[in-house]
Amino acid sequence: MSGTFAGKRVAITGAAGGIGQTLCRLFGGEGATILALDKSDKVLALADELAADGIPARAAVVDISSAEAVAGAFAELGEVDILVNNAGYSSHPTMASTDPAGWQSDMHGNLGGAYACTHAVLPGMVARRSGAIVNVGSVNALYALGDPAYSAAKAGMIAMTKAIAMEYGRYGIRANIVLPGTVRTPLWEQRAAKDPKVLETLQRWYPLGRIVEPAEVARVVAFLASDAASAVTGAAIPVDCGLTAGNIVMSRELTIEDF
Template sequence: MTRPFEGKTVAITGAAGGIGQWLCRFFGAEGATIAAIDVSERVNDLVDVLGKDGIKVIPAIANIASVDQVKTAFAGFGEVHVLINNAGISRHHTLASTDPAGWNEDIAANLNGAYACTHAVLPQMVERRGGCIVSVGSVNGLSALGDPAYSAAKAGIIAMTKAIAMEYGRHGIRANCVLPGTVRTPIWDDRKAKDPDVLKQLERWYPLGRIVEPDEVAKVIAFLASDAASAVTGAAIPVDCGLTAGNIVMTRELTLEEF
């Protein structure tokens, strides 16, 4: 049986991170060659780790905030059929604690980097008359949930996705984004070390009563990148265990009911 991404190259930024590793493994298991990009040298470890499962990985160490580094990385990948803009950081949690340098840092890492990678693959996708771009946004792009620079960048991801869909649809190129809520990744390890109950406290805000698992984000991305979503473009899909459906904590208090 032919696997959905057999013979295709899937470029994944932030490949060495929590969601990134899941994406590499998921698409690799579906037959894709993985063009793995990360600012960390840990991306090289994926060659051996995933290679044990027969997954081919082409690693590249690059800071996607650097246009030159992005250009060099993609030059070594050849044809890219699917781009997943997954890389991102959040280092400035309040507006009061964010200076101009901090603002620029978060915008560069979360928005400008995604644009640089998109810019790198669009010409070949246009020439091939086909391609797919899926970007990882955040529920922060829809509402004020802290981390204002990060949130502004993620709102920009939504706008950029719609612009790509509008301008490049005639070339057979689709662009969509997913908007995760809190995801159980290693980024929470430091917070849990300080407060073991931090995730349990967050879970009460989610209608499903839990936070998102990395593979749940990966599966929605895989759907958007697949032929099953051939008519889906310009979409921003929450993967958030119901967070953006409404304020369940407030609703319970207003109705004085537990439901």
């Protein structure tokens, strides 16, 4: 099979979600064997769909907040050439609504889960002297945008990414992180169905005047995982339609020029 990732085994967490499914199809379309992980059993149907489309795929139902479950899943799935730590969630939108148990849950489900998956695949990558890890963070790691536990976890993922790049570069292993802004996933489509103006409100804050599409995140992840980015490691790259470039709403209100 030809393609950018021919012969590569690509593990993708959160595979059943909007970005996750897009990642599976992008990597699979470029020749990769997909190892799809998700806490939802929908990932099993996804693997069947990929296989029906000619993409070799295996699936594991696993809650990545459990290091033991993660270790077992990767032991069963086998070697991993590329790991995409895509899984994540937030269930506590404010600090006031976050109790200690909630804080720990969001931290384990994001930062802890990404660490557990990384820990599981690194020995094999070290032995083969090659590998790529791409973490999917969030612009929340850079700004206070709500969801404080989730945001803290994503900020921690930046630090973890840089630590991996520093320590494991000598083994030919690269680690990078993408920081998406608001992405048009089913979750946001559901919110838009309830409040048709929610996306219009969000788009005001993005210099490109729109939110991010899942494929736009997936393409940057694929670039970072590919040989085209062979000298890129330890990078944190926003994929956010310009959100982190500056405060466009404030700029428009303060400037005399109407742009």
